[in-house]
Amino acid sequence: MNILITNDDGIWAEGIAVLKKYLENSGHEVLVSAPDVERSATGHAITLRKPIWVKEIIKEGKLFGYATTGTPADCVKLGLRQLATKKIDLVVSGINRGANLGTDIPYSGTVSGAMEAAILGYPAIAISSQKHDDPCFDTAGRFLCDFIAKFDMQIVPDYGAININVPSIPYEDLKGYKITRQSTRRFDDYYEQRKDPYGNSYYWLMGTYLEEELTPDSDIYAVLNNYASVTPLTLFMTDDKLYEELKKENL
Amino acid sequence: MNILITNDDGIWAEGIAVLKKYLENSGHEVLVSAPDVERSATGHAITLRKPIWVKEIIKEGKLFGYATTGTPADCVKLGLRQLATKKIDLVVSGINRGANLGTDIPYSGTVSGAMEAAILGYPAIAISSQKHDDPCFDTAGRFLCDFIAKFDMQIVPDYGAININVPSIPYEDLKGYKITRQSTRRFDDYYEQRKDPYGNSYYWLMGTYLEEELTPDSDIYAVLNNYASVTPLTLFMTDDKLYEELKKENL
Numbered sequence: 001m002n003i004l005i006t007n008d009d010g011i012w013a014e015g016i017a018v019l020k021k022y023l024e025n026s027g028h029e030v031l032v033s034a035p036d037v038e039r040s041a042t043g044h045a046i047t048l049r050k051p052i053w054v055k056e057i058i059k060e061g062k063l064f065g066y067a068t069t070g071t072p073a074d075c076v077k078l079g080l081r082q083l084a085t086k087k088i089d090l091v092v093s094g095i096n097r098g099a100n101l102g103t104d105i106p107y108s109g110t111v112s113g114a115m116e117a118a119i120l121g122y123p124a125i126a127i128s129s130q131k132h133d134d135p136c137f138d139t140a141g142r143f144l145c146d147f148i149a150k151f152d153m154q155i156v157p158d159y160g161a162i163n164i165n166v167p168s169i170p171y172e173d174l175k176g177y178k179i180t181r182q183s184t185r186r187f188d189d190y191y192e193q194r195k196d197p198y199g200n201s202y203y204w205l206m207g208t209y210l211e212e213e214l215t216p217d218s219d220i221y222a223v224l225n226n227y228a229s230v231t232p233l234t235l236f237m238t239d240d241k242l243y244e245e246l247k248k249e250n251l
Numbered sequence: 252m253n254i255l256i257t258n259d260d261g262i263w264a265e266g267i268a269v270l271k272k273y274l275e276n277s278g279h280e281v282l283v284s285a286p287d288v289e290r291s292a293t294g295h296a297i298t299l300r301k302p303i304w305v306k307e308i309i310k311e312g313k314l315f316g317y318a319t320t321g322t323p324a325d326c327v328k329l330g331l332r333q334l335a336t337k338k339i340d341l342v343v344s345g346i347n348r349g350a351n352l353g354t355d356i357p358y359s360g361t362v363s364g365a366m367e368a369a370i371l372g373y374p375a376i377a378i379s380s381q382k383h384d385d386p387c388f389d390t391a392g393r394f395l396c397d398f399i400a401k402f403d404m405q406i407v408p409d410y411g412a413i414n415i416n417v418p419s420i421p422y423e424d425l426k427g428y429k430i431t432r433q434s435t436r437r438f439d440d441y442y443e444q445r446k447d448p449y450g451n452s453y454y455w456l457m458g459t460y461l462e463e464e465l466t467p468d469s470d471i472y473a474v475l476n477n478y479a480s481v482t483p484l485t486l487f488m489t490d491d492k493l494y495e496e497l498k499k500e501n502l
Contacts, residue, residue, distance in 0.1 A: 043294030043324070044357040051445070051453040073294070073358075078454060082442050103370050103410075106295040106363070106486060107324075119354050119437060155497075159354075159435065160490050179497040181489040184410065186370060191333050194302070202302040203329060232493040235357060238432040239411050242483040246406075246430040 001089040001148075004031045004117075006075040007096065008109025010038040011057055011067040015095035015129065015137050020064075022141035023092070026149070031088070032057075032065020033079030035072060035109075044112035045071045052078060072113035080120055090153065091117035091124040095140045098132030099165045101219045101229070102185025114161040115235055123153035124161040130223050131168040139174060140166040143228050147177070159235040165219060166228045177228035183218035186210055252340035252399075255282045255368075257326040258347065259360025261289040262308055262318040266346035266380065266388050271315075273392035274343070277400070282339070283308075283316020284330030286323060286360075295363035296322045303329060323364035331371055341404065342368035342375040346391045349383030350416045352470045352480070353436025365412040366486055374404035375412040381474050382419040390425060391417040394479050398428070410486040416470060417479045428479040434469035437461055 003023055007016045011034040023030050036055065052070040056063055066083055068075050072093060080088060093113030100108040110126050117124035127144050129135035143166050156162060163182075167174065189207030196202055214221050222229035254274055258267045262285040271281050287306065303321040307314055317334055319326050323344060331339060344364030351359040361377050368375035378395050380386035394417050407413060414433075418425065440458030447453055465472050473480035 038300075041297050041299045043296040043363060045294040045296045046292050046358055046456070048292045048456060049289075051455045053447075053451060053453045055451070074456075077440065077456070078442060081440070082444070082454060103486065105488060106366060106370075107297055112294060112357070115357060119357075156493065157490065160493065179494060181494060182487050189328065189332070191329060193333070196304075200304060200306070202304045203333060204302045205297070205299060205325075205328070230497075232490040232497060233488040234490040234493075235354065235488070236433050237356060237484040237486070237488060239408065239483040239485040242407065242411065242485075243430060243432060246481075246483060 004079045004091045006113040008072045018137035018141045026145040033075040036067035042071045042109040072109040073116040076116040094127035096128035099130045100128045102183040118161040127164045136168040139171045163231040175226045178222040180219040180229045185220045255330045255339045255342045257364040259323045269388035277396040284326040287318035293322045293360040323360040324367040327367040345378035347379035350381045351379045353434040369412040378415045387419040390422045414482040426477045429473040431470040431480045436471045
């Protein structure tokens, strides 16, 4: 396949290099379009009021890919609209350093890279390795290659993408994968207030995850039990149940 | 009610001033926490690796609100966690200059302000005036005040918010509102390539909307027919139908 890859940790991150290596070793042709620096937690931001610069990145004497001054969503848009010279069969965003589970998803640059591809009509996968401080990119890379060899992406409807999270464990210890739902896992956050030397207040966002929801169908449950979590996502956020209720009540 | 308001057009934008005025004239107490400059199309970005500065903004000798160096989601988080001195009853994000319909939603800073409040457990509304080049903030402001006086926000489940788009027409011409679904309305985009004086390529994102989906339940249909569009949104993006199919097939 011809595969476009991006990430939000930036083009120099280890995760995207491992992803490229595994995909190429499996016989795929890979085009890299990724942010020039880390752009984590950018959500689905795109660049509207200023232009995007693009630069060829050479590693070990060979073209590694294209670095852009944009977000992951920009990189995918540019990659598909401008940089690709062949028909792209699949877009993969990752391998992210750290999980994208539950309420991480709206903040995630990694997931937005996949969702941007979905908006543009391409099959798309986001892939993350569980632990930010102890990722296991090889396990995620191997899992992804197995997954795309077996999984029929045609089953995913328009405007949909697959969000994969792989535990930070050796490949041999991975028990397989579970089809999961986006959980309510969330960050319990607060701000630390400081003063700069000129007397102005500034705030650092702090916090830890609340690992509260452990229903067996949830994304976090799968990962904590040594399964890769595979969640089918859609761009459409209409609350269908509430829509039906409100239709009855109000009109 | 005690209402926290934010936007993505920045604290000096007309839309947020009109929103504040209408809410105060309806007897509500308003706290403003908004970006110091325009931060449109920032999606659900938040600020993680650097701190956020906060500054009091005085207009006509009175405190108008707090300007931050963060995104709309940051402003809501800071407003609720740090700046509010009373219990906040409702968060409103807007009034945006331009609609947030269909596939605009993942890119929208306005909607992400409301979704951030939903993540933190607060009732939340995003409100936009249809036309970027010809907004009608008064119609949107009046509609919003009517809406919150009548609509029971308790009906919205956890992690849900209401997305309102109001046509750019005089209030008297507004036919009422429709409960709608997020449509597939999308931007047909391309890039214009240029060279800077040093020979580097840069790209401007260009395009126009494809007004393709006109099903009567869609957000865009309502607005084009002179109704305010009221869409119940949820943070949970799991594709339930595909989830059920995949569960049957793979496990």
